[in-house]
Amino acid sequence: MSCSLQSALAQVPRITVSVNGVAIPHDAIAREVQHHPERTPVCAWQQAARALAVRELLLQEARRQGLTAAPQTDGDGRRETDEEALIRGLVEREVSVPEADEDTCRRYYDRNRGRFRSRDIYQASHILIAARRDEPTAFGAACVCAERLLALLKVEPARFAELAALHSACPSASSRGSLGQLTRGDTTPEFEQALIGLAPGETTATPVETRYGLHIIRLDRVVPGRQLPFALARERIARYLTERAHRAGVAQYLARLAARARITGVELPSPTDLRVRA
Numbered sequence: 001m002s003c004s005l006q007s008a009l010a011q012v013p014r015i016t017v018s019v020n021g022v023a024i025p026h027d028a029i030a031r032e033v034q035h036h037p038e039r040t041p042v043c044a045w046q047q048a049a050r051a052l053a054v055r056e057l058l059l060q061e062a063r064r065q066g067l068t069a070a071p072q073t074d075g076d077g078r079r080e081t082d083e084e085a086l087i088r089g090l091v092e093r094e095v096s097v098p099e100a101d102e103d104t105c106r107r108y109y110d111r112n113r114g115r116f117r118s119r120d121i122y123q124a125s126h127i128l129i130a131a132r133r134d135e136p137t138a139f140g141a142a143c144v145c146a147e148r149l150l151a152l153l154k155v156e157p158a159r160f161a162e163l164a165a166l167h168s169a170c171p172s173a174s175s176r177g178s179l180g181q182l183t184r185g186d187t188t189p190e191f192e193q194a195l196i197g198l199a200p201g202e203t204t205a206t207p208v209e210t211r212y213g214l215h216i217i218r219l220d221r222v223v224p225g226r227q228l229p230f231a232l233a234r235e236r237i238a239r240y241l242t243e244r245a246h247r248a249g250v251a252q253y254l255a256r257l258a259a260r261a262r263i264t265g266v267e268l269p270s271p272t273d274l275r276v277r278a
Contacts, residue, residue, distance in 0.1 A: 017049045017265030019056040024265075028052060050266045055087070057257050057268075062086040067093070095249040100241035108237050109230050116233045119184060121223040124195055125160060125177035130169035131213040146207040146214040153203060153216070160203070160218055169213065177218075188212070195219060 017024040032048035033041075067089050069082035080088065100108075109116060127149060131142030149163055164177025172179055184192060188210040198204065198219035207214040251269065258268040 015049075015265045017053055018263070019053050020060060020262050022056060022060070024049065024052045024056060046266065050268065053263060053266050053268065054254060055083075057254070057261055057263070058087045058090055059083055060261075061257055062090040065090070065093075091250060091253070095246065095253050097242060097245045097249050100238045100245075102234075104241060105234050105237045106230060108241060109233055113227065116228040116230075118225040118228070120225045122182045122195055122219060123221040123223075124179050124182055125164060125218045125220055126170065126172065126179060126191075127160075127164045127168045127177055127216040128170040128172075128212060129167070129207070129214040129216075131209075142214055143207065146216060149216055150203075150205075150207065157203065178220075181223075191215060191217065 017029065029045065029049050029052060032052055033044045036044045036047035036051065038044040038047055063086070067086055069085040070089065071080040071082060071085040072088075073079045127146075129142045129146045129149075131139045133139055145167070149167060153160060153163065161176035161178075165173050167173075168177055170177075182195070184196075186192075187195065190208055190210045194204050194208040194215075194217055198217070200219055200221055203218040204216060208217055209215075255269045259270055
């Protein structure tokens with residue numbers, strides 16, 4: 001744990017966290033904090049304390065039921081601790097989730113078809129005139145330069161690659177302005193909005209401002225995304241729905257256990273929060 005984190009945690013009030021009278025040591029929570037990155041030390045502390053309270057709650061229940069640890073080894077050779085094995089055994093015993101059937105998977109596919117479509121690919125080129133708003137003189141000169149280039153391109157659009165190589169402040173100048181293949185999220189929001197609004201072969205009518213400066217953008221080609229057939233998406237959907245149902249089942253089971261337990265220092269979701277019967 002870093003010294004700065006230790007210093008920040010020292011400012012967190014020492015609240016006693018316990019489950020059915022079993023206290024969670026302050027030092028254990030401090031060690032757990034590193035696994036819960038949050039905006040503030042207090043939030044990280046609360047998440048760490050909650051995680052250890054859940055662990056203690058599950059271990060108490062596993063021992064109450066007389067379960068025996070049967071540690072397993074994963075594909076990387078990591079062997080479970082006895083406590084991890086007890087918790088896994090308890091969850092496997094108490095939380096039963098049926099696999100998603102064909103009809104359920106089909107309904108999910110039909111309602112979320114956009115998730116099973118490859119992304120559109122845009123081939124684009126641009127000319128970047130570097131400019132910053134906080135440097136008014138330079139920014140004004142950049143605007144004049146961009147407008148002159150646009151005026152020239154309206155008359156001689158075939159010179160785009162030549163002008164990009166001569167004037168662009170982007171490394172793509174060495175490729176005559178070509179940015180290659182882009183998908184949504186690859187560029188700044190302003191650049192992307194302008195790009196997807198163009199027709200193939202069209203150039204932006206006005207300079208597009210981003211944090212990098214002023215861009216003259218040309219859309220060269222669009223390769224539309226393709227819909228993935230249900231038959232190919234079926235296994236992924238079934239796995240996702242089963243995992244989602246399992247997470248919900250575990251949360252509901254924890255809420256029921258917490259409703260019967262005496263927990264201090266942290267709050268766990270109640271059956272009412274999850275709208276399930278205690």
